[in-house]
Amino acid sequence: MAFPSPAPKTCTITTNVFDGARQPFAAGIDILYTVIDGNQKQVYRDFVKSPVFKLEGLNYFDNFGDRYTVIAAADGCEQAGFYPVNVAPNTPQNLDVMLLRKDAGFNFSGAQWKDIKSKRPALARILSADVDSQDQARNRYQNLLEKSPLAACLLNLATAMQQIQLPAGTPLDYIQRLIWDDPDFPMKQDRFFAWADSKIVDQTRQAALHGEFEPEPGFSIFHKGATSSFKQVQFGEANVQLTFHENDKRNIGGVDCIVVEPDIDYYKDLAAHALLEVIPNGLTGLLTDPRQVYVLRWIAGRHAGVPEFDPLYTIS
Numbered sequence: 001m002a003f004p005s006p007a008p009k010t011c012t013i014t015t016n017v018f019d020g021a022r023q024p025f026a027a028g029i030d031i032l033y034t035v036i037d038g039n040q041k042q043v044y045r046d047f048v049k050s051p052v053f054k055l056e057g058l059n060y061f062d063n064f065g066d067r068y069t070v071i072a073a074a075d076g077c078e079q080a081g082f083y084p085v086n087v088a089p090n091t092p093q094n095l096d097v098m099l100l101r102k103d104a105g106f107n108f109s110g111a112q113w114k115d116i117k118s119k120r121p122a123l124a125r126i127l128s129a130d131v132d133s134q135d136q137a138r139n140r141y142q143n144l145l146e147k148s149p150l151a152a153c154l155l156n157l158a159t160a161m162q163q164i165q166l167p168a169g170t171p172l173d174y175i176q177r178l179i180w181d182d183p184d185f186p187m188k189q190d191r192f193f194a195w196a197d198s199k200i201v202d203q204t205r206q207a208a209l210h211g212e213f214e215p216e217p218g219f220s221i222f223h224k225g226a227t228s229s230f231k232q233v234q235f236g237e238a239n240v241q242l243t244f245h246e247n248d249k250r251n252i253g254g255v256d257c258i259v260v261e262p263d264i265d266y267y268k269d270l271a272a273h274a275l276l277e278v279i280p281n282g283l284t285g286l287l288t289d290p291r292q293v294y295v296l297r298w299i300a301g302r303h304a305g306v307p308e309f310d311p312l313y314t315i316s
Contacts (some may be wrong), residue, residue, distance in 0.1 A: 008062040010085035013095060017072050019049040019106075020315030021099045022308070025051035025166060031099075038067035038084070038113045038216040054184050060089050071214065072097050080295055082303060083236070096302040104315045106148040106291075111155060111312035113138040119312065123158045126194070129177035140180075149189035152290035155263045157192065160240050160297060163307065164212075164232060166203040170241060174200035175260065176252045184225075190288035191263035193245075198226045198258045201244050204230050219243060231265070235304060238264050238297035264293045291315060 003162040015033060017025040025031070033053050035044040044055055060066060066088065071081035074253045077099040083091050117124045128137040145151045174197040179185045185193035208230055221230035227246040232239040245259035266288065294315060301309045 008260075009035055009089040010056065011058040011060050011066070012054065012056045012092040013058060013068065013070060013085055013087065014054040014092060015070055015072060016094065016096045017053075017074075018096060018098045020098065020104050020264055020294075021096070022310075022314065025074075025099060027051060027187065031072055033132065033311075034069075034071040034073075034081075036069040036071075037061075038063075038065040056088060062089065068176065070095055070097070072099060072290055074099055077101055094259065094268055097299055100291060100295060104291075106152065107314045107316050108145050108148075108312075110152075110314065111140050111145070115312055120158065120162075121164060122170075123153055124174070126158075126175050126176065126178060134143055149290055150187055152294065152311070152313060153189050153224060154187075154192055154289055155313055156293050157240070158298065159309060159311040160238070161262060163301075163309075164207075164234075164240060166200075166205045166212075167204060167210075170206070171196075171200060171240070171260075171262070174203070176255055176257055177284055179259070185261075188287060189290055191261055193259055193261050195250055195257040196260040198246070198249075198256045200242075200260060201228065201246060201258065204244075213242075216241060216243070226261065231268075233268065235297075235300035236268055237266060237291055237300040239268055240264055262289065264297070266292060266296060 004256065012210040013035070017031055017296055027048055030049055031051065032045040032047050033044065034042065036042050037057060037059065043058065066086055067084035068087055069081060069083040070085055071079055072196050073079035080097045080099055081096055082097060087093055087096055097142045098316050116127065120207040121231050126143055128134060131140065158172060175194045176197060177195050179195065180187065181195040204213055208215060212232065213230040213236065214233050216229040216231045219226055223229060225245050226243045229241060231241040243261040245261065250257050294311065300307045
C-alpha cells in the first residue's frame with residue numbers, strides 16, 4: 001500500500017516598511033521587494049503598492065538555506081534590508097525595514113535642549129559637565145545641532161550606549177565629560193571621544209566574558225593610540241564598539257578617567273555586507289554615515305524585539 005508523501009514544509013515572511021520618521025510608509029507607492037533564500041537563490045522580486053507585504057510558501061530547508069535576505073526599495077529612496085531572516089514552519093516571521101528618501105534631512109525638532117533634559121537626563125549631565133551654567137550648555141548644544149552629522153552621531157551613540165547593560169550601569173553612566181576641542185580627539189560624524197571613569201574598561205571586559213561584547217582584533221590600525229577595543233555582539237547590524245585609550249589619563253572631580261572612543265559599525269556579519277549592498281563607504285572611503293546607522297540600528301532593534309531605537313531626532 002502506497003502512502004502519500006508528506007506536504008512540503010513552507011514558511012511566511014511579512015515585511016513592514018516605515019519611513020525616516022519611524023511611521024508606516026505611504027500606501028499606494030510602488031515598493032520593489034526582493035527575497036533571496038540562504039542558498040543565494042532569488043525567490044521573489046516584484047513591485048507591490050503596499051508597505052505591508054506578506055510572502056507565503058517559502059521553502060524550508062532545515063539548514064542554512066533558511067537564512068533569508070529581504071530587501072525593499074522605492075523610487076527616490078535608499079534601499080534597505082535585513083539578513084538573516086531565519087524562517088521556520090508554523091512560525092511566521094515579521095520584519096520591519098526603513099526606507100529613507102535620498103533627499104531627506106535631519107529633523108531635530110524633537111531633540112532640542114528641553115527634550116534632552118527631560119528625556120535624556122544622563123546625556124544632559126554629560127553635555128553640562130564642563131560648563132558653568134545651563135545656558136552655556138544649551139548654547140553649545142544648539143551650535144552642535146547646526147553641524148547635523150556630528151549631532152546625529154552623538155545622539156545615535158548616546159541612545160545606543162544607554163541601551164547596553166554592563167554588569168553595573170550602562171556605558172553612558174561612566175562618561176564624565178565630552179572632549180570638544182582637542183585635535184588629537186576630534187568629534188566626527190562617526191565617533192566622539194570622552195573622558196570616562198576608568199572602571200568602564202573592567203565593566204566592558206566583564207560584559208565580554210558574559211558574551212555581550214567581543215575583543216576587536218586589529219583595533220590599533222583604525223584607532224591610533226588605543227590600548228583595547230570591544231564590540232557589542234547583540235545585533236547583526238549597528239553594534240556599538242567601545243575603544244579605550246588607557247594611557248590618556250585625567251582626574252575629574254576625584255574620578256580617575258581614561259579616554260573612551262565609541263563608534264558604531266554597520267554590520268557584524270560579513271555576508272550582510274555582500275547581500276544588502278547599501279553601504280557607501282566600502283567603495284568610496286567615506287566616514288560612517290549617521291543616517292545609515294539610524295536605519296540599521298532601528299531595524300536591528302525591531303527585529304530583536306528590544307525597546308525602539310529613538311535618538312529623539314528623525315530623518316524626513
